[in-house]
Amino acid sequence: MELSKRIRRPKWTDARLLVGAVLVVVAIVATYLLISAANATTRVWRTSAVPLVPGQVVSADDLTVAEVNLADIGDKYLSADAGFPEHSSVRAVIAAGELLPASALAPIAELEGRVVAIDVAGSVPTVVDTGSLVDVWAQPESKGLDDEGVDPQQIVTSAPVSNITREVGSFGVGDGARIEVFVASAELGDVLGALDGNSVLSVVGAPAEVRAEGGQS
DSSP states (O other): OHHHHHHSOOTHHHHHHHHHHHHHHHHHHHHHHHHHHHHOOEEEEEEOSSOBOTTSOBOGGGEEEEEEOOGGGGGGBOBGGGOOOSSEEESSOBOTTOBOBGGGEEEGGGOSEEEEEEEESSOOOTTOOTTOEEEEEEEEOOOSTTOOOOOOEEEEEEEEEEEEEEEEOTTSOEEEEEEEEEEEHHHHHHHHHHHHTTEEEEEEEOOOOOOSSOOOO
């Protein structure tokens, strides 16, 4: 009897085995949850083949649904499961095929600017297209031989182009264009004044802005 008591395993080893088994189960569950989270996808809005421009009324027809794995940054993009708000536009140009950040959307009435059509007499650079940024310059027309002329002035900086219609001359050479641009409220007065006055307007391509948020998946 004394020998059997002496070789019997202590009870504390039973508790240690139980704790070990629990830790193994927890590790398995944690691994499963981690893999599931890594493979989970979120439905978000993505622009189609055409960029979105401020001043444009955006609808679901202008977008496509993308299944992407965004991990813990999914809330930064607009969920496609929540529908799409009406009478909305974007605060900045969203390139074609780019995910739509939630912060980029705004009611169109709250945008600080308006879309203005500008007729350009000269040729427009071929790089200028919908979604491009342009600077607008105004050159007052000469009033006679004694008029020394006035240097051209830049009246708009980095305005996004929402639409452009180029005129083609008889020899296939650019002969002007009508450009619709989103002009900030602070610059609207100068633009409208140049359109109503005797000024020749020109546009030049501006460097694209680098946005801190957004991007392609």
